[in-house]
Amino acid sequence: MPKKQSKKKKPEVHDELKGFDIKINEFGEIVTNLKVDKINEFLNENVEDKKLKDRKSEEEE
Numbered sequence: 337m338p339k340k341q342s343k344k345k346k347p348e349v350h351d352e353l354k355g356f357d358i359k360i361n362e363f364g365e366i367v368t369n370l371k372v373d374k375i376n377e378f379l380n381e382n383v384e385d386k387k388l389k390d391r392k393s394e395e396e397e
Contacts, residue, residue: 352378 349356353375358368368375 350378350382 353370356368356370356375358366361367
């Protein structure tokens, strides 16, 4: 039998994403309370793209 999950609490998020909520509706669509453009802007600033990291070093040579 699977373990019972403890009470759900909100996960810790970055200060810029306070209040961010994401759910999947009954049709399988992702529903968020922030605009996708704002999420993409945050990810571009704070997350390094592993695929592009190698490509940049090849272009410099």
